[in-house]
Amino acid sequence: MAHQLAHRAGRTIRAPSTATLVALQSAISSLTISSPNPATLQRRNASHQAQGRANGPKDRAGKRLGAKKTGGEYVIPGNILYRQRGTLWFPGDGCFMGRDHTIHAKVPGYVKFYRDPSFPTRKYIGVVFERNNVLPQPPNAVRKRLLGMLAYRMPESSNSSNTSEPSALPSPPTEAPSKAVEVSTQPPTYPQTATVKNTRENGEVITSQLQLRSGSYQWRQANYDIGRTALQSERALKVKPYDPNDRFLAWRKRNARRARAAQKRALGRGGKGAAKGKAKGRGKKR
Amino acid sequence: MTMALEGACRPMARCVQRPGLKRINLQIRTFTTSNASRQEVTDITSTSSPPLPANPFRSPESSAAVVHKPQSERRLIAQHGIYPIGSRRRRAAIASTPSIPFHQLPYQCFQEARKVLQQDRVEKVAEIAEQRRRMEKVQTSLAQSQSTGDEPSVKQLERRLRDMRQHLEELKILADINDPLVRKKFEDGLGDMNKPIYRHLADKKWRSYKRKVLVQRITQMNVVPDILPHIDPTIAVSLSFGRKDIPHGGLVLSTLSEDAPSLNIQPFDRGERLVTIAVINPDVPNVAKDGFGYRCHFLASNISISPTQTRVDLASLDPESQVILPWLPAFAQKGLDYQRMGVFVLQQGSISEEETSTSTTEEQSSPANLPVQEILSAARYSKRENFVLRSFVDKYSLHPVGVDLFRTQWDEGTAGVMRRAGIPGWDVEFKRKRIYPLPYRRLKEERYR
Numbered sequence: 001m002a003h004q005l006a007h008r009a010g011r012t013i014r015a016p017s018t019a020t021l022v023a024l025q026s027a028i029s030s031l032t033i034s035s036p037n038p039a040t041l042q043r044r045n046a047s048h049q050a051q052g053r054a055n056g057p058k059d060r061a062g063k064r065l066g067a068k069k070t071g072g073e074y075v076i077p078g079n080i081l082y083r084q085r086g087t088l089w090f091p092g093d094g095c096f097m098g099r100d101h102t103i104h105a106k107v108p109g110y111v112k113f114y115r116d117p118s119f120p121t122r123k124y125i126g127v128v129f130e131r132n133n134v135l136p137q138p139p140n141a142v143r144k145r146l147l148g149m150l151a152y153r154m155p156e157s158s159n160s161s162n163t164s165e166p167s168a169l170p171s172p173p174t175e176a177p178s179k180a181v182e183v184s185t186q187p188p189t190y191p192q193t194a195t196v197k198n199t200r201e202n203g204e205v206i207t208s209q210l211q212l213r214s215g216s217y218q219w220r221q222a223n224y225d226i227g228r229t230a231l232q233s234e235r236a237l238k239v240k241p242y243d244p245n246d247r248f249l250a251w252r253k254r255n256a257r258r259a260r261a262a263q264k265r266a267l268g269r270g271g272k273g274a275a276k277g278k279a280k281g282r283g284k285k286r
Numbered sequence: 287m288t289m290a291l292e293g294a295c296r297p298m299a300r301c302v303q304r305p306g307l308k309r310i311n312l313q314i315r316t317f318t319t320s321n322a323s324r325q326e327v328t329d330i331t332s333t334s335s336p337p338l339p340a341n342p343f344r345s346p347e348s349s350a351a352v353v354h355k356p357q358s359e360r361r362l363i364a365q366h367g368i369y370p371i372g373s374r375r376r377r378a379a380i381a382s383t384p385s386i387p388f389h390q391l392p393y394q395c396f397q398e399a400r401k402v403l404q405q406d407r408v409e410k411v412a413e414i415a416e417q418r419r420r421m422e423k424v425q426t427s428l429a430q431s432q433s434t435g436d437e438p439s440v441k442q443l444e445r446r447l448r449d450m451r452q453h454l455e456e457l458k459i460l461a462d463i464n465d466p467l468v469r470k471k472f473e474d475g476l477g478d479m480n481k482p483i484y485r486h487l488a489d490k491k492w493r494s495y496k497r498k499v500l501v502q503r504i505t506q507m508n509v510v511p512d513i514l515p516h517i518d519p520t521i522a523v524s525l526s527f528g529r530k531d532i533p534h535g536g537l538v539l540s541t542l543s544e545d546a547p548s549l550n551i552q553p554f555d556r557g558e559r560l561v562t563i564a565v566i567n568p569d570v571p572n573v574a575k576d577g578f579g580y581r582c583h584f585l586a587s588n589i590s591i592s593p594t595q596t597r598v599d600l601a602s603l604d605p606e607s608q609v610i611l612p613w614l615p616a617f618a619q620k621g622l623d624y625q626r627m628g629v630f631v632l633q634q635g636s637i638s639e640e641e642t643s644t645s646t647t648e649e650q651s652s653p654a655n656l657p658v659q660e661i662l663s664a665a666r667y668s669k670r671e672n673f674v675l676r677s678f679v680d681k682y683s684l685h686p687v688g689v690d691l692f693r694t695q696w697d698e699g700t701a702g703v704m705r706r707a708g709i710p711g712w713d714v715e716f717k718r719k720r721i722y723p724l725p726y727r728r729l730k731e732e733r734y735r
Binding site: 075076151 | 508511512515516571572573575576577578619620621622711713714715716717718719721722723724
């Protein structure tokens with residue numbers, strides 16, 4: 001409204017100049033009674049801690065990183081070739097990388113440090129079988145691989161599934177194979193079961209069928225066989241079946257059980273405490 | 287245009303179900319059935335017949351198009367041996383929508399879009415006719431220059447004819463690619479692989495996923511540098527032992543791989559061709575060499591395949607004219623790692639990138655037959671052990687076009703399989719050779735400070 005009026009009057013109102021404003025402000029501040037506000041005082045403090053452990057101790061022990069084997073050196077599987085933080089080097093042919101990026105040898109051979117043109121930003125460590133071999137291999141060439149294994153004949157086992165005389169058990173798996181054998185052309189018969197006869201003190205002859213189960217390495221009786229033998233034994237046949245109406249029998253059984261429990265309790269508690277208690281008692285007696 | 291039509295396809299797909307559904311009783315749907323393609327023209331007309339009422343008691347044949355609950359799908363397969371058609375979502379849409387033919391659908395925009403499509407197809411068909419006429423002209427001038435013996439112009443014309451043929455094939459695909467009925471047929475597995483459009487769609491589908499998986503398996507398992515230097519699969523190959531389909535690179539039980547597998551070899555370009563099939567194991571242990579060798583488990587030549595003739599049973603090939611080395615069961619001895627079995631489909635004769643013309647069909651009608659008896663009598667490739675496929679491919683100028691892979695491992699049945707096949711070494715176990723540690727060397731004394 002005032003502007004309109006001024007305009008109508010033909011005059012223009014100008015904003016006061018900066019010099020005028022500064023002079024006005026200084027005049028007002030000289031009139032104020034209170035001290036100047038510290039927040040407006042613009043003091044610049046140190047923003048970086050200079051003393052103490054602020055910048056971190058830089059004299060810690062070295063981590064012993066770096067190459068552990070040189071190019072052309074002979075290594076065996078598992079040897080550490082390079083220790084690093086992150087992947088400065090990548091595992092090439094015949095190498096693998098451990099959990100902390102350590103490069104290990106996977107095959108026996110000679111160490112090669114190389115670059116692969118198919119991945120130009122990477123540096124590789126590889127192991128070759130011959131000292132004069134070159135890495136990387138051409139991309140379409142057959143990979144060089146080592147078998148690293150020897151052939152052994154599996155433990156021979158005789159077949160005696162339906163023979164009447166007691167047969168010797170097949171030889172157990174040999175603990176250490178002596179030497180590599182050549183492959184035979186005649187397939188021997190494959191063992192399934194073996195019969196074993198044992199004689200007890202009372203002259204009783206027990207026949208049991210032993211089987212080599214799949215997934216198992218030992219000859220053993222089947223569980224149902226063991227159970228059947230136990231049920232058909234003399235002692236098992238002597239046992240009278242329990243009659244619940246025979247209360248006198250029940251009373252005797254109960255008392256016998258209670259006596260057993262009392263006897264057990266008198267012997268002391270089981271476990272660690274019992275062992276301690278026993279030792280104490282013994283010491284006192286002595 | 288194809289992209290814009292994706293959205294429009296769904297209402298179309300809903301309404302294209304055929305009333306009465308005189309479906310062919312196909313047990314397993316493949317890409318190929320030729321009699322369905324003959325009905326293609328009648329399909330469009332038959333949609334105008336009265337729509338199928340929503341009948342809850344439909345026949346099992348007709349319910350194959352509409353079952354959309356897992357339980358009812360299973361019942362259909364188990365009780366009637368009929369497999370449901372298309373996707374479940376599509377079947378649910380069909381079941382919940384009354385079938386109205388295209389031209390009666392009450393969507394104006396849809397009808398306008400149909401007109402555009404029909405117009406486009408008419409244009410494409412005209413272009414095809416025009417292209418054919420042009421090609422005839424070029425062919426007559428080619429025959430003339432051949433008779434006069436003008437060598438440079440013959441070459442130029444041949445090149446031109448090849449390009450024109452390529453363009454013609456593109457036009458054939460473009461004419462049909464936006465047809466919703468074609469799409470539906472393809473999705474139903476009723477596409478006729480004699481037609482370029484269905485071959486194109488099948489190829490696209492294969493390349494979108496299955497081929498990628500295959501290429502990944504053969505590169506990650508190093509089949510490619512170990513058996514052959516390079517392969518660019520253009521033919522889909524899938525393997526099955528009996529009724530069990532094996533995924534690319536799958537581990538197969540030794541008892542399962544005792545009998546020869548059957549292959550499904552699906553080419554995506556026109557014409558018959560002869561192929562050689564080889565199954566190679568590159569992981570045969572060689573203790574004397576302390577390395578690995580090759581073994582050929584199967585080799586057969588002169589097997590004719592085409593887009594519609596894809597099934598090859600390796601056990602039922604002709605032993606006189608085709609089989610060079612019959613099937614040997616896959617096995618890996620105890621203690622060894624798994625062994626890869628690479629299945630290779632090698633095309634005999636020349637491979638022509640472009641589609642066939644009159645001249646190339648003549649070439650293809652007499653493709654290079656491999657002399658099976660000659661190979662058998664010579665010692666080099668009639669032995670299984672140390673069979674080098676690289677040299678075989680070079681010698682008989684074969685082109686690897688398809689590949690598949692499965693793996694085998696020592697398992698409970700391997701010993702029995704080997705004994706029945708008369709293979710020695712079932713009682714041999716492999717154990718690691720001890721590698722002795724390096725001698726300990728005391729470091730120089732100054733290193734200890």
